[in-house]
Amino acid sequence: MSFLLPIFLFLVGFFPNPAFCENAVSSMRFELIHSDGPELLGTAIKPENRLKHFRELVHRDFYRKKMVSEMLGRRRRATELSGDGNSFAMPMSSGAYARTGQYFVRFQVGTPAQKFLLVADTGSDLTWMNCRYRCRNCTNPGGRRRRVFHADSSSSFSPVKCSSAACQRLPFSLTTCPAPESPCAYDYRYADGSYAKGIFADESTTVTLSSGERVKLKGVVIGCSSSFDGSSFRAADGVLGLARSNHSFAVKATDHAGGKFSYCLVDHLSPKNASGYLSFGSATTPSDCKSAMQHTRLLLDPLLDPFYAVQVTGISVGGILLPIPRVVWDASSQGGVILDSGSSLTMLAEPAYRAVLSALSAPLMAFPKVDNKPFDFCFNVSGGGYKEDLVPILAVHLDGAARFEPPVKSYVIDVADGVKCIGILSASWPAISTIGNILQQNFLWEFDLHNGRLGFEPSTCGP
Template structure:
């Protein structure tokens, strides 16, 4: 039986990467960026954008709540790779993208940079060489697998297909021993992506300017995208899987450059010419851009969190006062817990956390203007911001169990919705469940994921 909730992992199109020069950086383009496809139907208002963010985030949170692996690295005396990243608010969606060069010779694609996804896949055609069908990929840029000499399908009778890829929706159907290992990912709403697994080469550029080929990266050749949610895939050619799993791009990059990657998300409303990078390996220059020293806390990998990047929280304070939040809300083994996620735009708080946070913040926002009805958007608490003064808002701080404290800028949780209207930027999530620190909350900070030492580093940064 297909696990429908996991399918969303690969289609919550939130970020993208572009392989470029320098420390081989993946350029992170916000999905709203004007650099992306002109065919998109762009939401015209901030509220329309946030409603679209929320629609995809809700689907993603369902998957996170249902799916709750160590990493072996080969230290590299070489340098790092790094890909530029941009915010794209002009297109009204909450993702970042990178350009990735796939195959031999290379073919260039725009993929979503997704820390919540296990699989790297592209819209794809293979034809007679693979013995597969041609599905519906109208108006898509596709990977022509039959033109790549390094493309190697995974047979459906192989141990890898039957065992290792079982959690990635590999199908039991096997007409012949050499038929490619197939997958069928589906949304709860009925949309689906159908394709097969293969090993392929992804080309990157090192910090010293040389090129490096990452061989035998597991990829998905998606031949068909169907259903009601198909329009949600516009603008991206697929997904770059950055989750903590056995077959992710992160795992492969770790074999070459060490088990560390980092990114810094520019403000989600930044103009298109501002960018930063997602970096694989060690890059001292990016750390130097931080306005203060990195704080560190435990990064929880595997176990109750599966392929997600979990963190141990102890509480949330507002104005220096810790809120009364039950400790069970932060305990993953008891149904709670929290993750850091680049593929979700908004921040989801489970009911035991959401109530105290919004109640306390409302005490302060009510001083600035009249509370307003939600107005059809994802937020419950909005206010007239005519007299709003950000400097008078109390700081919100997220406390980690080891004593580290993350203090996001006020603009990351008091969001501009419309002229003279602001809302608390949190979404309620059912309990039991997982709280998600989304990418808007993460903006203007450097985040360093040290998989070898299971440590998360972070510091404020302009990301420029």
């Protein structure tokens, strides 16, 4: 399970998908809204300054990096889910204004449906929320204003029995089983010390199709958390699990919706009203709509579960391929690369990081250098003269001749007034490298789980 993704997703309903150029195919989508809106119950806190904000993101990213290192190599046993081919989607937006770097989703669960705000996490197996089940005199974690899922009020809530085989397959399930009919309990521990404790259950979630029809996804595994704690949850009611595990919401939803899900992340420092989306379903491109989408394969190896790994073949800066040892990109050895919307900043294994840092910083040496840890290269632009075209183009080369070229603003980032930094961090070798959400912003990313393929193309993420 993961430390939480520094992206908060709000599932608020359907709107047209510009990046897909969709025809009449039905899809499901959820909106990603900024985290300082009224939906967050007044919990938003603007950072005192950008540098403090980025230092907090880096702190969380290092915890997440530790979690990724611990999780890779673990195998996930899975159960097969069925679907009917429909698709759906949800809007997304940056959580920078809540000093979290996360995105939220508005999620509807139970019968009748109850609404919650969940952190969307590509490294979490479990979808869980603040919950009460057959509980007397319960306290409400996080204060009286936090939403609570009243499981006893849902006719579709069905606890998983601790004596069942399903309980043994679920992640972080406890071995204690007071009686055969007792619920299967869990204790999720996150790398930053946050935790969630509760019971597993099968439930129904409500989604809205692109046609406007509201349908229920049945048999979704959720966690009913009677207690949880940690700064990661200060503005949310729980977590939406988007990892590549048959227990996650992402796999359940894609099985229902054509085998694909996608997201588009707006700039993390976009205006409050900017939003992207999280979509589930297969969209087609009409003949009069030209797509710039490139594709590479997803490395769907059980040893890499539950993360989304890709095969990088090299990195170039200014059109020159950097001398990075191939072992850095070898997931079967001690390297490899994952695409992680849950990490804010990109972290490269040390040999790759040094080569990239040297190549990017060389043309920027004329600007006064500024010491702004944890970044290794920052410079002052308040004196003028800086233009983005001074920065060489960074390109990540992927298997299948795909080439990911993020905009300069995604790797030379504003961290304070008049100060920019190369926004990439080092991971001590051996290590897996992580492409974080800031580098991913303003692109549409499509995860085709059924065909083991990743697609990507530039996008404004707008309506």
